[in-house]
Amino acid sequence: MTTELVNDSESEILDFDTECEFKQLESDDEGSFEGYASIFGNKDLGNDVIKSGAFAESIKGRNPKNIKLLYQHKTDEPIGVIEQIEEDRKGLKIQGRLAMGTQKGREVFELMKMGALDSMSIGYRLSADGYKYDPKTRKRQIKKVDLMEISLVTFPMNPKAKVTKVKLAEMNVREIESYLRDAGGMSVSLAKQSANILYKSFNCEVKEQRDVADSIKHLINTIKT
Numbered sequence: 303m304t305t306e307l308v309n310d311s312e313s314e315i316l317d318f319d320t321e322c323e324f325k326q327l328e329s330d331d332e333g334s335f336e337g338y339a340s341i342f343g344n345k346d347l348g349n350d351v352i353k354s355g356a357f358a359e360s361i362k363g364r365n366p367k368n369i370k371l372l373y374q375h376k377t378d379e380p381i382g383v384i385e386q387i388e389e390d391r392k393g394l395k396i397q398g399r400l401a402m403g404t405q406k407g408r409e410v411f412e413l414m415k416m417g418a419l420d421s422m423s424i425g426y427r428l429s430a431d432g433y434k435y436d437p438k439t440r441k442r443q444i445k446k447v448d449l450m451e452i453s454l455v456t457f458p459m460n461p462k463a464k465v466t467k468v469k470l471a472e473m474n475v476r477e478i479e480s481y482l483r484d485a486g487g488m489s490v491s492l493a494k495q496s497a498n499i500l501y502k503s504f505n506c507e508v509k510e511q512r513d514v515a516d517s518i519k520h521l522i523n524t525i526k527t
Contacts, residue, residue, distance in 0.1 A: 308458045333382065333400035333411055339452045341393040345441060353445045357394050360426075361387050370451040371398055373406060375425060377451075381407050384452060390411050396452065410454055415477060425451040464519070 342354045363371070366384040373379040381404070386397040400409035413419035426447040434443045479497035 331514055332410050333402040333407060334397070335400070335414070336397045337395070337422070338393040339387075339396050339422055340429050342391075342393045348442075348443055350442045352393075352447075353443055354391070355389065356373050356444050356447050357389055357449055360447060361389070366396075369449055372425075372453040373410060375423065375451070375453045379406060381410050381454065394449075398452075414454075419454055420458065421457070423453050423455045424449060425453065 340352050340357070342352055342356075345351050366387045369387065370377075370380055371382045371384050372379045380401075382398055382400040383389065384396050384398045388395050400411050410419060426445065426449045428447055432444065432446040434445065435441075436443065474523050475497050479493045
C-alpha cells in the first residue's frame with residue numbers, strides 16, 4: 303500500500319513504503335519492541351530503494367518521540383512512542399514502546415505476538431533533490447528524506463523484512479512454546495520443556511531463581527547433546 307501526496311509549491315512527496323523487522327527487546331517493560339523500520343538497498347513493491355544515509359540528516363539531534371508511531375498511517379491513531387532511532391549498516395533501527403494503557407496499544411501488541419501484525423512502514427517527505435530516478439531499471443534511488451512517522455501496518459510495500467519476535471516476557475506458556483517451535487525450529491517436546499522454564503524465569507520470585515537457573519543449565523546441556 304502506497305500513499306503519495308504531492309505539494310507542487312514545495313516539491314515534496316509523502317511516501318509510505320518500507321517495511322520493518324522486529325526483534326525482542328531485552329527489557330521487562332511492557333510493550334517494548336526493537337527492529338528495523340527500513341532496510342537499505344532493498345527494492346520495494348513501488349520500485350523505490352532507500353540508500354544508506356537517507357535518514358541521517360533528518361534524525362540527527364532530533365528527539366525520537368517527535369517522529370510519530372502510528373497505526374496503519376492513521377494520524378488520529380498514535381499507538382506509542384519511538385524511544386531510540388539510529389542508522390546502522392543494515393538500515394534504520396528503532397526502539398519503540400506501545401501505549402499499553404490504551405485499548406489500541408494492547409490490541410496491537412496481541413496481534414504482534416500472534417504474528418497477525420508483522421510489518422511496519424515509514425512516512426516521509428521527499429524533495430526533488432532527495433532522489434534519483436533511473437529510467438532503465440525504473441527504480442527510484444532515495445538518498446535523503448525528512449522522516450515524519452513510522453507505522454505498524456498489515457500490508458507493507460517492502461516484503462523482505464518480517465517480524466521475527468516480540469517480547470517473550472509478555473507471553474504465556476503456550477505462546478512461548480508456539481514461538482519456539484515456529485521461529486526456533488524446536489521439537490514439540492523440547493519447545494514445551496523450554497517454554498515452561500522460560501515462563502517461570504520471567505515470573506518467579508527471588509527465592510526460586512536458583513531452581514530456575516539450574517533448570518536453564520540442564521536445558522542448555524540437553525540442547526547441546
